[in-house]
Amino acid sequence: MKLSQRGEYALRALLVLGMNHGSGVVRIRDIAQQQNIPRRFLEQILNDLKSAGFVLSKRGVAGGYRLQRAPGEISLADIIRHLEGPLAPVGCVSVNYYQRCSCPDEGKCAIRSVMQEVRDAIVGVLEGVSVAHLCDRVCDLQGPLENPLDYII
Amino acid sequence: MKLSQRGEYALRALLVLGMNHGSGVVRIRDIAQQQNIPRRFLEQILNDLKSAGFVLSKRGVAGGYRLQRAPGEISLADIIRHLEGPLAPVGCVSVNYYQRCSCPDEGKCAIRSVMQEVRDAIVGVLEGVSVAHLCDRVCDLQGPLENPLDYII
């Protein structure tokens, strides 16, 4: 479950949108600058997140992006699954992207049984964390600041 | 931590060697046939495992491979780390392959703190399972068979 650069950028962007949820849209350019992400690349990523239903966009002069669903309704597992495919280390233990492997009998494959545990461990963490949780962590980690804009994501 | 084909082949090969530990060497060809792994590719992999100190080889007519250390001393974490690099989903939470990321302050990065948990979850499973454990699982999963050679790995 190596997270690609693309995936990390997506998480960071969604976290920015989460922190700004309720206060209108955020421009690509601002996210790119704040998070030091190549702007064109981020466009591509946000577009992808849009067609996947994670974010909404508004065009034109005062345009930008915002979360489509409430931050609490978006789990990291969902996001990463969409961007990177299976969370499981091997296809034969993936629930959402199952792919049979070449074992003669999956039910009796020792390696598979370990990978099953790995998958469960990964999913256990990522299903349990939403964008809202991420936002909470930002506040917890940085302590009480005066200005919300001071938060470093 | 997506396991590559190469990585999966390596685990399967080591499991075969684990099951045959103590009874001499096993030929590449036999492993390849039994596990349905391309023979040439497996050669490459075993060679790699050899220079990493996981296995020993014997050349010539009655040649083949065997584990270098006891099966109980080889954890899946070690194997996978050697073959695939970091177990952590991002470099900035990897203990063995740490790499700084572009966050302004890692200690206060919310995404990092989640990835830390993911890493710990993965490592927790893989450090706890050795080749010997894998062999045990093979037996557990397949029930008591008459002939050890009947075990399907």
Next chain:
DNA sequence: TAGAATCCCGACCTATTTAGTCAAGTATCG
């Protein structure tokens, strides 16, 4: 209603990784 700001879309590019293949060489046993 023009023009600036912003997102939208698809094509394109380069480097790296993945999954192998292959030929020729070296050691070992009988």
Next chain:
DNA sequence: CGATACTTGACTAAATAGGTCGGGATTCTA
């Protein structure tokens, strides 16, 4: 000696990663 195995290094095709780019479509505002 000769058959059998491992050894070594080069090679290749396809996929993926990480971007870049040009131009089009909307929307706001003066």
